[in-house]
Amino acid sequence: MIPQWIIERKRDGHALSEEEIRFFINGFTLGEIPDYQMAAMAMAIYLKGMNPAEIAILTDTMMRSGDVIDTSAITKPKVDKHSTGGIGDKVSLILAPMVACCGVAIPMVSGRGLGITGGTLDKLEAVEGYRCDLSTEEFLRVVDACGCCITGQTGSLAPADKKLYALRDVTATVPSIALITASIMCKKMAEGIDSLVLDVKWGAGAFMKTVADARILANSMVSVGREMGKGVSALITDMNQPLGRCAGNALEIRETLQCLAGEPCDDLMEVTMALAERMLLLAKKAPDAPAARLMLQATLDSGEALAKFKEMMRLQGANVAMLDEPDRLPTAVLQKDFNALRGGFISGISADHIGRACLTMGAGRKRTDDTIDFAVGISNLAKIGDQVEPGQRLLTLHANDAFKLEDAEHLVAQAFTYADEPVARTPLVAEQMG
Amino acid sequence: MIPQWIIERKRDGHALSEEEIRFFINGFTLGEIPDYQMAAMAMAIYLKGMNPAEIAILTDTMMRSGDVIDTSAITKPKVDKHSTGGIGDKVSLILAPMVACCGVAIPMVSGRGLGITGGTLDKLEAVEGYRCDLSTEEFLRVVDACGCCITGQTGSLAPADKKLYALRDVTATVPSIALITASIMCKKMAEGIDSLVLDVKWGAGAFMKTVADARILANSMVSVGREMGKGVSALITDMNQPLGRCAGNALEIRETLQCLAGEPCDDLMEVTMALAERMLLLAKKAPDAPAARLMLQATLDSGEALAKFKEMMRLQGANVAMLDEPDRLPTAVLQKDFNALRGGFISGISADHIGRACLTMGAGRKRTDDTIDFAVGISNLAKIGDQVEPGQRLLTLHANDAFKLEDAEHLVAQAFTYADEPVARTPLVAEQMG
Numbered sequence: 001m002i003p004q005w006i007i008e009r010k011r012d013g014h015a016l017s018e019e020e021i022r023f024f025i026n027g028f029t030l031g032e033i034p035d036y037q038m039a040a041m042a043m044a045i046y047l048k049g050m051n052p053a054e055i056a057i058l059t060d061t062m063m064r065s066g067d068v069i070d071t072s073a074i075t076k077p078k079v080d081k082h083s084t085g086g087i088g089d090k091v092s093l094i095l096a097p098m099v100a101c102c103g104v105a106i107p108m109v110s111g112r113g114l115g116i117t118g119g120t121l122d123k124l125e126a127v128e129g130y131r132c133d134l135s136t137e138e139f140l141r142v143v144d145a146c147g148c149c150i151t152g153q154t155g156s157l158a159p160a161d162k163k164l165y166a167l168r169d170v171t172a173t174v175p176s177i178a179l180i181t182a183s184i185m186c187k188k189m190a191e192g193i194d195s196l197v198l199d200v201k202w203g204a205g206a207f208m209k210t211v212a213d214a215r216i217l218a219n220s221m222v223s224v225g226r227e228m229g230k231g232v233s234a235l236i237t238d239m240n241q242p243l244g245r246c247a248g249n250a251l252e253i254r255e256t257l258q259c260l261a262g263e264p265c266d267d268l269m270e271v272t273m274a275l276a277e278r279m280l281l282l283a284k285k286a287p288d289a290p291a292a293r294l295m296l297q298a299t300l301d302s303g304e305a306l307a308k309f310k311e312m313m314r315l316q317g318a319n320v321a322m323l324d325e326p327d328r329l330p331t332a333v334l335q336k337d338f339n340a341l342r343g344g345f346i347s348g349i350s351a352d353h354i355g356r357a358c359l360t361m362g363a364g365r366k367r368t369d370d371t372i373d374f375a376v377g378i379s380n381l382a383k384i385g386d387q388v389e390p391g392q393r394l395l396t397l398h399a400n401d402a403f404k405l406e407d408a409e410h411l412v413a414q415a416f417t418y419a420d421e422p423v424a425r426t427p428l429v430a431e432q433m434g
Numbered sequence: 435m436i437p438q439w440i441i442e443r444k445r446d447g448h449a450l451s452e453e454e455i456r457f458f459i460n461g462f463t464l465g466e467i468p469d470y471q472m473a474a475m476a477m478a479i480y481l482k483g484m485n486p487a488e489i490a491i492l493t494d495t496m497m498r499s500g501d502v503i504d505t506s507a508i509t510k511p512k513v514d515k516h517s518t519g520g521i522g523d524k525v526s527l528i529l530a531p532m533v534a535c536c537g538v539a540i541p542m543v544s545g546r547g548l549g550i551t552g553g554t555l556d557k558l559e560a561v562e563g564y565r566c567d568l569s570t571e572e573f574l575r576v577v578d579a580c581g582c583c584i585t586g587q588t589g590s591l592a593p594a595d596k597k598l599y600a601l602r603d604v605t606a607t608v609p610s611i612a613l614i615t616a617s618i619m620c621k622k623m624a625e626g627i628d629s630l631v632l633d634v635k636w637g638a639g640a641f642m643k644t645v646a647d648a649r650i651l652a653n654s655m656v657s658v659g660r661e662m663g664k665g666v667s668a669l670i671t672d673m674n675q676p677l678g679r680c681a682g683n684a685l686e687i688r689e690t691l692q693c694l695a696g697e698p699c700d701d702l703m704e705v706t707m708a709l710a711e712r713m714l715l716l717a718k719k720a721p722d723a724p725a726a727r728l729m730l731q732a733t734l735d736s737g738e739a740l741a742k743f744k745e746m747m748r749l750q751g752a753n754v755a756m757l758d759e760p761d762r763l764p765t766a767v768l769q770k771d772f773n774a775l776r777g778g779f780i781s782g783i784s785a786d787h788i789g790r791a792c793l794t795m796g797a798g799r800k801r802t803d804d805t806i807d808f809a810v811g812i813s814n815l816a817k818i819g820d821q822v823e824p825g826q827r828l829l830t831l832h833a834n835d836a837f838k839l840e841d842a843e844h845l846v847a848q849a850f851t852y853a854d855e856p857v858a859r860t861p862l863v864a865e866q867m868g
Contacts, residue, residue, distance in 0.1 A: 040605035
């Protein structure tokens with residue numbers, strides 16, 4: 001087979017055969033097909049699309065480019081959750097221990113943050129000693145011991161995706177449904193899970209700006225997962241404002257601990273519960289959603305879920321004293337409230353501006369080699385629909401540098417819009433599939 | 435400017451600004467923008483197109499990536515001809531001396547063949563001693579001395595095109611109107627000419643399979659040439675069968691000499707005359723086409739055109755004795771007629787099969803580093819519409835290897851189709867622009 005003839009077929013809008021996809025992707029992974037041919041192919045895929053069967057083969061080929069974790073020794077049903085990413089999204093940290101308490105195994109391979117979106121691993125690394133570089137053997141041992149583990153992608157997991165993602169990033173081929181689907185699903189499928197729940201975000205702070213766009217991506221991922229013989233559900237959830245009340249690594253660990261301790265956590269807990277319910281249903285641990293919710297609530301009420309989180313962290317090397325006494329978590333030197341400039345009802349909170357303010361203070365990476373300041377971020381964040389008086393606190397900034405704090409203030413000042421009349425909240429879960 | 439943002443704009447179908455095009459192409463030429471970004475951009479251009487203003491800027495940028503020949507010392511009007519390529523096309527060799535005899539300067543930079551299409555330089559190299567590697571100074575000296583010169587592209591002419599063409603070839607982005615137009619026109623515009631006549635081939639043996647497709651390419655090139663301040667005409671000519679009666683390098687030199695000596699040369703001379711007429715009109719050397727044709731015919735009748743061709747060849751180092759006595763040109767050891775398998779009217783002669791037969795015998799290159807056998811090829815080729823008896827000669831094969839001759843016979847056997855009724859000939863010149 002000649003690579004340019006395969007590119008030509010996709011360029012002309014034809015569906016590629018299994019043989020063509022495997023030849024091209026395996027050749028690219030091995031370095032036999034050069035970057036420039038893959039770049040032309042990626043642009044052709046972006047502009048001409050792929051059908052579900054093609055995407056399933058692409059996903060399978062990328063998954064098989066590296067190790068597929070053998071979880072056969074774990075007898076519990078193995079379920080994971082994946083989110084397309086948003087500001088303040090610490091759902092995984094709360095959900096994994098809750099669901100593990102209900103007898104499900106959660107072998108979760110997670111990622112780091114880049115740009116304004118925070119990464120689950122970065123949040124966990126705010127806790128001293130926590131290791132996300134577990135070997136496959138260590139990973140499976142933690143899952144076996146406590147039911148859940150959150151670690152990073154090993155070098156041998158889906159190397160085709162690692163190479164292709166770096167190329168897409170610099171060739172304007174990231175926002176392709178086919179390529180996003182394959183990139184997400186190949187890594188999740190390599191975890192050796194039975195089922196997967198997808199949290200596809202929509203809104204101003206998400207990659208997908210409308211429910212319609214989110215639905216296309218969700219359908220594509222559900223269809224590929226099922227094609228590959230897995231149970232898959234998807235929820236389309238709201239990211240028109242940050243999720244929860246905190247953004248920033250150590251601050252989000254504090255919020256996680258509060259949620260697990262059963263303190264009211266509003267929208268954050270609602271989304272977490274909705275996703276965790278689907279996991280219990282896929283794992284056949286509950287007959288229906290209300291029953292699943294009762295089981296999950298019990299893990300909070302009994303303190304079991306919080307204990308499970310600490311156990312997982314301990315098994316991954318964390319200094320659990322920091323979780324027992326959250327004041328010992330990294331704490332910023334400067335804390336300053338940002339207050340409402342006028343009274344009224346909050347009609348919008350730009351997740352983009354909140355995310356950029358956190359990034360400015362050092363909570364994230366502008367480039368992959370930046371280091372993170374775990375202490376900084378935002379807490380006490382108001383919510384869309386809140387009625388506020390002039391001067392009332394909208395959020396608290398946490399910074400370690402006065403200049404960066406000032407820059408962040410300018411950014412958060414642009415994040416809020418107000419209305420004179422009460423504002424309807426958009427539903428947290430817009431749609432559900434599977 | 436960020437390369438991927440420019441790719442993104444073209445991907446989304448926007449027109450690029452002059453600044454964006456120059457930044458991207460210059461960056462690519464200098465190696466600052468890597469091949470993979472150019473490959474993604476080329477595919478986006480292929481699928482989303484460019485408007486005439488964008489193509490003109492692309493052409494100008496590619497032209498300025500290298501030297502633009504300073505022809506200001508030549509006082510005659512400077513006109514060139516370019517053909518999109520076909521089998522048996524030796525028009526340049528006949529046309530250049532004829533037009534030069536009428537007081538026009540023809541500074542022609544030509545190319546080599548690859549695949550089944552023959553290259554003008556390869557044909558001329560069948561004549562011992564002929565040099566196509568002239569320096570710019572030598573090139574101008576020959577044009578000044580005899581009015582015409584046919585040489586190869588120097589390394590410093592449009593290096594952006596050289597680099598981009600190699601990339602397009604392996605990324606399925608060759609047949610893009612925008613990229614073809616810029617590739618052809620940047621090199622022609624770098625010759626320092628005032629005007630250009632384009633021979634855009636259509637038909638089974640051409641790149642453009644229909645008149646409609648040829649018209650789109652012709653319009654694009656005429657529009658870009660005019661945007662750059664040049665006089666440009668285009669003819670859309672027939673390539674449903676090979677042009678003339680010979681294909682193969684030395685054989686085509688023989689046919690050229692016959693045409694220049696005033697022997698009847700059918701379709702070949704008709705196309706040559708039509709193109710040469712446009713050149714005289716653009717150069718304002720004739721008031722109208724009939725007057726131009728009389729002038730051109732006179733150069734044949736007087737023997738001036740033949741003498742001019744020999745003079746040009748002598749100035750470029752050729753052993754003119756080979757032209758005075760064509761029997762001294764490279765001659766194949768084996769010559770074998772291929773005869774009609776049935777009687778009737780010839781309804782089709784596949785230029786593709788004729789070209790592949792020549793390639794098989796060694797007349798062309800399968801890869802850029804192949805060497806050419808100048809002696810081999812096809813002569814005495816019949817024409818569509820000819821009435822033939824069973825066993826009547828359709829062509830003569832010239833080969834230096836019996837096995838290759840046999841392979842070529844199998845190919846030419848597939849080239850001919852027949853009809854029982856007389857066959858209408860398609861017009862040689864389908865359309866004319868400018």
